Amino acid sequence: MSRSVPRLPTTRRDWRLMTRTARLVLSVPTYAVVASAASVAALTLFVVSLNVPLVSGVVVGGSLPLANRLRVLLELYPFVGTSFGTAQGGLLLVVAVLSGVDVSMAVYHLREHGLSLQTGGTTLAGVVLGTLGAGCAACGSAVLLGLASLLGVGSSLLFLPLDGLEFALGASVVLVVSIYWLADGMRGGRVAGCPVDV
Amino acid sequence: MSVPDHPTAAALTAQPRYGDLDGHLIVAFEDPSCPRCAAFHDRVVPTIRDQLVEPGDAAFVFRNYPVVYAWGEPATQALEATFARDESAFWGLLDYYYRNQSRLSIDNVSRLTESFLAGTDLDETAVVADAESAAYDDAVQADLDAAEAGGVGRSTPAVALFRDGTFVTTANGSVSYDLIANTLGEA
Numbered sequence: 028m029s030r031s032v033p034r035l036p037t038t039r040r041d042w043r044l045m046t047r048t049a050r051l052v053l054s055v056p057t058y059a060v061v062a063s064a065a066s067v068a069a070l071t072l073f074v075v076s077l078n079v080p081l082v083s084g085v086v087v088g089g090s091l092p093l094a095n096r097l098r099v100l101l102e103l104y105p106f107v108g109t110s111f112g113t114a115q116g117g118l119l120l121v122v123a124v125l126s127g128v129d130v131s132m133a134v135y136h137l138r139e140h141g142l143s144l145q146t147g148g149t150t151l152a153g154v155v156l157g158t159l160g161a162g163c164a165a166c167g168s169a170v171l172l173g174l175a176s177l178l179g180v181g182s183s184l185l186f187l188p189l190d191g192l193e194f195a196l197g198a199s200v201v202l203v204v205s206i207y208w209l210a211d212g213m214r215g216g217r218v219a220g221c222p223v224d225v
Numbered sequence: 226m227s228v229p230d231h232p233t234a235a236a237l238t239a240q241p242r243y244g245d246l247d248g249h250l251i252v253a254f255e256d257p258s259c260p261r262c263a264a265f266h267d268r269v270v271p272t273i274r275d276q277l278v279e280p281g282d283a284a285f286v287f288r289n290y291p292v293v294y295a296w297g298e299p300a301t302q303a304l305e306a307t308f309a310r311d312e313s314a315f316w317g318l319l320d321y322y323y324r325n326q327s328r329l330s331i332d333n334v335s336r337l338t339e340s341f342l343a344g345t346d347l348d349e350t351a352v353v354a355d356a357e358s359a360a361y362d363d364a365v366q367a368d369l370d371a372a373e374a375g376g377v378g379r380s381t382p383a384v385a386l387f388r389d390g391t392f393v394t395t396a397n398g399s400v401s402y403d404l405i406a407n408t409l410g411e412a
Contacts, residue, residue, distance in 0.1 A: 077380055077397050077398055078396055078397055078398070080376075080394050080395050080396075081394045081396045081397075081408075084393065085393065085408050089393070091407070091408070091410065095407040095408075095410070095412060098403060098404075098407045099404050099407050099408055102400065102401045102403050102404035102407070103400075103404070108400060108401040108404055109264065109265070109268055109269060109399050109400065109401040109402075110261075110398040110399055110400055110401070111398075112260075112261075112264065
């Protein structure tokens with residue numbers, strides 16, 4: 028039966044379907060590697076997007092010894108440097124891991140069944156929101172307040188209880204929805220020899 | 226680009242500063258209402274002072290950059306009005322803002338500023354009056370202009386790093402001491 032309105036994961040059965048499908052896909056070594064690489068790439072995108080001049084001028088270019096350049100790069104990551112607090116860094120890691128799982132499932136789905144535009148779009152939206160979340164987590168919401176001012180909302184009217192992590196939370200929701208749609212699309216199939224359906 | 230030619234270092238000697246200007250230079254653009262600026266001020270600046278400023282290897286310069294919450298703007302006016310009178314009181318007021326971010330707002334920033342300054346040698350009423358009339362707005366605007374011309378972006382805090390008098394890069398967020406020291410070749 029075709030559905031005109033995309034479903035959201037609202038029941039325990041939906042969540043079991045998501046976790047089972049993700050576990051099955053990640054049990055295939057190739058896709059575990061894809062997920063790990065995509066997670067690291069997403070996290071790198073989040074942190075590097077905040078400091079493009081630093082990375083291009085000091086890590087990639089410049090005259091520092093290699094060890095200093097690598098140290099500068101590592102210091103941009105959560106729990107290595109000091110750019111993010113515990114909650115902010117933890118949430119960014121969650122978004123990065125979800126991005127990795129999402130991308131590996133999307134690659135699997137693409138190779139096995141062909142990927143819908145809708146699911147590909149939500150994956151991209153999740154990564155974009157995660158990047159904005161990283162920006163806000165580091166700057167205390169200046170980016171989000173700037174966007175709000177473009178919409179005519181004064182900063183005095185806007186209070187962000189999570190100091191900009193709202194974007195990262197939004198990213199995690201989008202990524203979960205994307206993972207659910209992917210799992211839903213794989214319903215009835217088999218991954219690693221096991222049925223996806225629960 | 227050398228320090229005198231770089232926009233982030235405009236009117237450098239007129240800014241609050243730790244250390245002498247004959248070594249490396251760290252110019253920090255901060256907003257008193259920005260939580261990550263508070264983290265930077267609390268966790269990174271003390272190490273910069275201990276490891277780079279005290280040995281005479283670098284200077285740390287503060288510039289106002291009120292771009293986050295609304296109360297940061299009157300707080301910045303108060304910081305400039307305080308700095309014009311006494312640099313030590315300026316650093317104390319900045320500490321006070323960062324430690325009390327959770328209870329400061331556009332509605333109480335003047336009252337709490339006055340209350341804090343009452344414990345110093347300054348005329349707290351005159352400082353708050355100057356802040357409310359934006360008597361030192363030229364200094365605030367000079368900082369904002371330096372940030373814009375220097376292209377530091379809107380993610381705060383932002384630091385401009387100069388190694389031995391030459392501009393190296395800007396960095397955004399409460400970047401670590403190790404990042405700064407490595408960039409300056411002091412790790």
